[in-house]
Amino acid sequence: MSGAELGARLGRGDLAAAPEALNLLESTTPTARAGAAELIAAVSPAALGGEAPGHIVGLTGPPGVGKSTLVSALVAVWRGAGRSVAALVVDPSSKRSGGALLGDRVRISYDPADRGVFIRSTATAHRLGGLAPATRAAAQALAAAFDVVVVETVGVGQSETDVGDLADTVAVILQPGSGDTLQFLKSGIMEIPDLLVVTKADTGRPAQDTLREARAALRSVGSGDTPTVAVSGLPPPQGIDELAEALDAHRRSIDLAGRRVRGRRASAVSDYVTEHGEAGLRRLGGRRAVEAWLAKQPPSQDVPGLVSGLEGRAGLPVEAGEQTRDVFGANVRNTT
Amino acid sequence: MSGEPHRLDRPDRPWLIRTYSGHSTARASNELYRRNLAQGQTGLSIAFDLPTQTGYDCDHVLARGEVGKVGVSISHRGDMAELFDGIPLDAMNTSMTINATAPWLLALYIVAAEEHGIGPEAMRGTTQNDIIKEFLARGTYAFPPGPSMRLVADTIAYTVEHVPQWNPINICSYHLQEAGATPVQEIAFAIGNAIAVLDAVRDRVGGSEQKVAAVFGRISFFVNAGVRFVEEHAKIRAMALIWEELGRDRYGVSDPKLLRFRYGVQVNSLGLTEPQPENNVQRIVLEALAVTLGRDARARAIQLPAWNEALGLPRPWDQQWSLRIQQVLAFETDLLEYPDIFAGSVVMDGLVDELADGARAELAAIADRGGAVAAVGYMKAALVDSHRERIRRIEAGEQTVVGVNRFTGTAPSPLTADLDGGILVVDPALEAEQVRALAGWRAGRDDAGVQTALDGLRGAAAGDENIMVASLAAARAGVTTGEWAQALRDTFGDYRAPTGVGSASSTKPDADLKELRGEVDLLSESLGRRLKMLVGKPGLDGHSNGAEQIAVHARDAGFEVVYEGIRLTPAQIANSALQEGVHVVGLSILSGSHRDLIPEVIDALRERGVDVPVVVGGIIPDRDVGPLRAAGVAAVFTPKDFRFAEIMRQIVALVAERHRAQTVVG
Numbered sequence A: 001m002s003g004a005e006l007g008a009r010l011g012r013g014d015l016a017a018a019p020e021a022l023n024l025l026e027s028t029t030p031t032a033r034a035g036a037a038e039l040i041a042a043v044s045p046a047a048l049g050g051e052a053p054g055h056i057v058g059l060t061g062p063p064g065v066g067k068s069t070l071v072s073a074l075v076a077v078w079r080g081a082g083r084s085v086a087a088l089v090v091d092p093s094s095k096r097s098g099g100a101l102l103g104d105r106v107r108i109s110y111d112p113a114d115r116g117v118f119i120r121s122t123a124t125a126h127r128l129g130g131l132a133p134a135t136r137a138a139a140q141a142l143a144a145a146f147d148v149v150v151v152e153t154v155g156v157g158q159s160e161t162d163v164g165d166l167a168d169t170v171a172v173i174l175q176p177g178s179g180d181t182l183q184f185l186k187s188g189i190m191e192i193p194d195l196l197v198v199t200k201a202d203t204g205r206p207a208q209d210t211l212r213e214a215r216a217a218l219r220s221v222g223s224g225d226t227p228t229v230a231v232s233g234l235p236p237p238q239g240i241d242e243l244a245e246a247l248d249a250h251r252r253s254i255d256l257a258g259r260r261v262r263g264r265r266a267s268a269v270s271d272y273v274t275e276h277g278e279a280g281l282r283r284l285g286g287r288r289a290v291e292a293w294l295a296k297q298p299p300s301q302d303v304p305g306l307v308s309g310l311e312g313r314a315g316l317p318v319e320a321g322e323q324t325r326d327v328f329g330a331n332v333r334n335t336t
Numbered sequence B: 001m002s003g004e005p006h007r008l009d010r011p012d013r014p015w016l017i018r019t020y021s022g023h024s025t026a027r028a029s030n031e032l033y034r035r036n037l038a039q040g041q042t043g044l045s046i047a048f049d050l051p052t053q054t055g056y057d058c059d060h061v062l063a064r065g066e067v068g069k070v071g072v073s074i075s076h077r078g079d080m081a082e083l084f085d086g087i088p089l090d091a092m093n094t095s096m097t098i099n100a101t102a103p104w105l106l107a108l109y110i111v112a113a114e115e116h117g118i119g120p121e122a123m124r125g126t127t128q129n130d131i132i133k134e135f136l137a138r139g140t141y142a143f144p145p146g147p148s149m150r151l152v153a154d155t156i157a158y159t160v161e162h163v164p165q166w167n168p169i170n171i172c173s174y175h176l177q178e179a180g181a182t183p184v185q186e187i188a189f190a191i192g193n194a195i196a197v198l199d200a201v202r203d204r205v206g207g208s209e210q211k212v213a214a215v216f217g218r219i220s221f222f223v224n225a226g227v228r229f230v231e232e233h234a235k236i237r238a239m240a241l242i243w244e245e246l247g248r249d250r251y252g253v254s255d256p257k258l259l260r261f262r263y264g265v266q267v268n269s270l271g272l273t274e275p276q277p278e279n280n281v282q283r284i285v286l287e288a289l290a291v292t293l294g295r296d297a298r299a300r301a302i303q304l305p306a307w308n309e310a311l312g313l314p315r316p317w318d319q320q321w322s323l324r325i326q327q328v329l330a331f332e333t334d335l336l337e338y339p340d341i342f343a344g345s346v347v348m349d350g351l352v353d354e355l356a357d358g359a360r361a362e363l364a365a366i367a368d369r370g371g372a373v374a375a376v377g378y379m380k381a382a383l384v385d386s387h388r389e390r391i392r393r394i395e396a397g398e399q400t401v402v403g404v405n406r407f408t409g410t411a412p413s414p415l416t417a418d419l420d421g422g423i424l425v426v427d428p429a430l431e432a433e434q435v436r437a438l439a440g441w442r443a444g445r446d447d448a449g450v451q452t453a454l455d456g457l458r459g460a461a462a463g464d465e466n467i468m469v470a471s472l473a474a475a476r477a478g479v480t481t482g483e484w485a486q487a488l489r490d491t492f493g494d495y496r497a498p499t500g501v502g503s504a505s506s507t508k509p510d511a512d513l514k515e516l517r518g519e520v521d522l523l524s525e526s527l528g529r530r531l532k533m534l535v536g537k538p539g540l541d542g543h544s545n546g547a548e549q550i551a552v553h554a555r556d557a558g559f560e561v562v563y564e565g566i567r568l569t570p571a572q573i574a575n576s577a578l579q580e581g582v583h584v585v586g587l588s589i590l591s592g593s594h595r596d597l598i599p600e601v602i603d604a605l606r607e608r609g610v611d612v613p614v615v616v617g618g619i620i621p622d623r624d625v626g627p628l629r630a631a632g633v634a635a636v637f638t639p640k641d642f643r644f645a646e647i648m649r650q651i652v653a654l655v656a657e658r659h660r661a662q663t664v665v666g
Helices: A003-011 A015-026 A030-042 A067-080 A135-143 A158-166 A179-187 A205-220 A240-253 A256-283 A287-295 A303-313 A322-327 B026-038 B050-054 B077-083 B102-114 B132-138 B145-162 B174-178 B183-204 B209-218 B229-251 B279-290 B316-332 B346-368 B376-395 B430-443 B447-462 B467-477 B481-492 B511-527 B545-556 B570-580 B594-607 B622-630 B644-665
Strands: A055-061 A085-091 A100-102 A117-123 A148-154 A169-174 A195-198 A228-230 B016-018 B044-047 B093-097 B124-127 B169-172 B219-223 B263-266 B301-303 B532-538 B560-568 B584-589 B614-618 B635-637
Touching (some): A003 A015, A003 A030, A003 A135, A015 A030, A030 A303, A085 A100, A085 A135, A100 A117, A117 A135, A179 A205, A287 A303, B026 B077, B102 B145, B102 B467, B124 B169, B132 B169, B145 B169, B183 B209, B183 B219, B183 B346, B183 B376, B209 B229, B219 B229, B376 B545, B376 B644, B447 B467, B447 B481, B467 B481, B570 B584, B570 B594, B584 B594
Parallel strands (some): B016 B301, B044 B093, B093 B124, B169 B219, B219 B263, B584 B614
C-alpha cells in the first residue's frame, strides 16, 4: 500500500492502518523514504485542514520508576472512556551490537481483541535525545487517527527537550527518593514539565515526601503552578483518574496549534543541525536568524518542508529523498 | 553408636523415596500413585498441571492445551478426594509442588482428609509454597509479590498451629540451578528467600521468640544436585552451616533440633542431554550420591528425573528405572551403615568454607537491595548471566558434556530406535472431558453457598484474616480452583514478574559473533529496518530460561527483540507481531502443549495477515516436528541445538529467504 494511501486511511481514522504506516515510517530504503514523505504530507495540517486531533502525551523519567505500569493503568482509563490509544515505547539500543531488548510492551496489559489499542516498541538506534528516529513522524501520523498518542521514553535531562518538541503535554515521572532528578530541575538541566508525577504512591510516606520536595523544587524555579500528581499503577490503582484528568486539563489550557507549530520549527532546527552541524547554522547567519526565518513560514508547513527550505537557503544540495530522510531525524542517513 | 566410631550400631532408615508424578485426571493419577506405592515408593510427590498451579479452571482461555499435561488437573474437593481414593492420608507423606495456589490445594487436601475422619494434626507432607523462586525462575505465580508473600505467611502461620507435622514451605534452590545458578548463587538466593519468608511470618505470628523458633523449625528446603557431585555435596553442607548461623544469630533459635537443615531433592534436569540420552542414567546416579554420601547432610526425601526427560514426558517404565536407582542406593549398597564419611575431611571442609564465604557476600548484596523480594530483578539478571556463561563454556568446549561437545559418535541405540514409543502422550480428548466434568460439578453445587464462600474469600483477602480459614470454607462449599484464584485476583490484581533480560549484560564478541552481526546489519539494511524479532511463550508454561537466552543472544547479534515473556494467548502473540512489525516470531514451549498451541498461533498470525517465519524451541519430540512444519513452522530447535550462534544464523537465513521471496513477488 502506498504512503499516500496509508496516510489517507489514518486521516479517516482507520486505526488498522497503524502497523503498516509504522513499518513504512521506520524504513530507510529510498523507496520507503519517498513513501514516508507522502504519508507525512497526507496527515499534515494542510491535508487535514487543521492540526491532527489526537492528544500527544509524552511520559518520561529515569529507568525503573514504573512508566510502563503507569501507561498500562492510563490505557485502561482511556479505553474505559471510549478513547482509542496508541503507545510508542522507546528503549535504548546497544552501542556495540546495534541490537535492543524491547521489554516494556509486556507490562502494558490490554485485551488483544481490542482494536482501539496500538502499541509499538522502538529502539533509539544510537540517536541522542531519548527518541527513536521515527518517533516524531509516527506520533504525528498516529495523532490523525488515535484519540491519544502516548510516547514513553527513558531518561531525564536532554530527552525532555525532544519529547517537548513533539508532545502536547509532557509529564515527568519520578519515584520516591528521586532527589537527583529534582536537582536537575532546580539547576535548569531539565526543562520544566507540564506535569510532574510521583509513582509508587502505595509506599505512602516516601511518595508524599517526594511529592512535597517536587513542589518545593517547582516553586524555587518559579513554576509553582505546575500540577503534581501521586499515583500507583499497582492494584488497587490510585490517582490514575486524577492524572488522566490533569493531562486533559493541560491540553485544554494550551494553544494547541501554537504549540505544534513551535514544536515543528524546533524539530526543523534540531534536524538541520544533526545533518549539517553548527557550520550549517553559521551559513544561515546563526541560530537566531534561522529561528527568525522559520517564524515567517506558513504555520501548517511540515518538518521535512521546513528543513529543505533551510537547506535551499544555505545553498546545500537537496538530493532526491533528502527531504524524507529528514522526517526521521537525519541520523538515519547512511554515511558509509 | 558402637565402640567402633566408623560404623553405626544400626543402619539408618532410608530417605523418603518418591517420584514426581501425576498427569491427566484425578482418576488416572490415583491409579499411577497406587502402582508406584506397590513398586516400593514410600511417599507421594504430586505434579499438578499448569492451570491448577496458576489458578485457572480448565475452561479458561489460558488453560487451552495445558489441561492434564505436566501434571494432574485438580479443580475442587471432589477431584482431590478422587486423587487420594484408597490411599490412607494419615499414613501417607505427600509432597505437593504447588506455590501460588498452595493455600487452596492445602485446603482441598485438609477437606479431603476430614471427609475420611482424619484430622489435620495427623497429616504429614509438604506444600512447596515458595513464591519468590516462581518470580525468579519457574513462572507459576498468580498475584503481585506483596499479597503473594502474605499468602505464604498465612499458610505457614496456619499450619504451625493447626497442622503441626506439615512442612508448609519448601524453599527451592532447585529451580535456581535449573535457571543457571552457580553453587554460591544457589545457596545465597535460597537463604535470602528464606529470610524474606521468615521475616514475613514473624510479623504474622506476633513475633514471640518461641513462635518464631517453631516456624524456623518447620521451614524445609528443596535442593538441586548437579553432576559435579563433590562440590554439590559441599554446597549442601555450606547451606546447612549458614542456615544454622541464621537461626541462632537472626532469629534467636537455640534448640539444635529446630536448627537442623532439612531438605528434599530433585536432581538436576538442566544437565540431562537429548543426544545419547542413556548417559543421563549415570548422571542421575552421581547426582543422587551428592545428596546421600555424607550422613550429616543427607536428604530427607529424594525424587529422581527420568533418563529421557529431555525428549518428552516419561512413561511409567522410565520412572520405574529412576525409582530403582534409589532403591539400589538405599537397599543394596552400604551407604546407610556409616557415620558421616566426610567428617574431618580437609577437602570437604575447604570447599564448604569457600562456598559459605561466597554465599555470605552474596547475601549481603541481597540485603543491600532491601531483601529478596526487592532484589528479584537483581537475582533474575544474575541468573540469566550465569546461564549464558554456562552455555558459552559448553559451546567453547571449556566444559565437557559427554555426547554433546565430546565423544559425540554413537552406535545405533536400541533405546531410542523406537523413540515414538519412548515418551508419554496425554490424550488430546481429555481437555474437553475435563471441561464437561467441571460444568457438571458447577451445576451440582449450592450456588448461594458458593457465592457466600467467595465473598468471604474476597473479604479475607482485603482484610487481615488468615486466608486459610476462608479457603477451607470455600473448599467445603465446592468452589473451584479458578474461582478461588479469581476472587483473590479481584482484590490483589494480576501480576507479571520482571524478565531479567533487559539488564542482562552483553557478551564479549568473538569472531563468530562479529560475523553474525555483519550479516544482521546487511540484512537490516536490505529490509530497511533493523531485524526485529518477537520472542514469547504461549500457554501457561513458566520455564522461561530458553526464551530468555534466545532473546539475549538475538540482541547481542544485533536484533531488536520484543520480549513478551510468559503466559500469552495465541491472540496476544499474533497481535504483538502485527503491531510491532516484526520480521520473525520465536516461540518457546516446554510443557508439551506445542501441538495444540503452535498451530493456533500460526492461524492467528494468518488471520491478521502477518506473513513472517515462525520458529519454535523447546522439548519437542522428533515425531512432532513433521506436523509442526506442516502447520507452517519454519524451524524447530530442541535441546540438541545447543549452539545459540548457529540458531541465530539459521533465523537470519530464514528471514533473508522470506524477504527475497517477497521482494521477487512484490
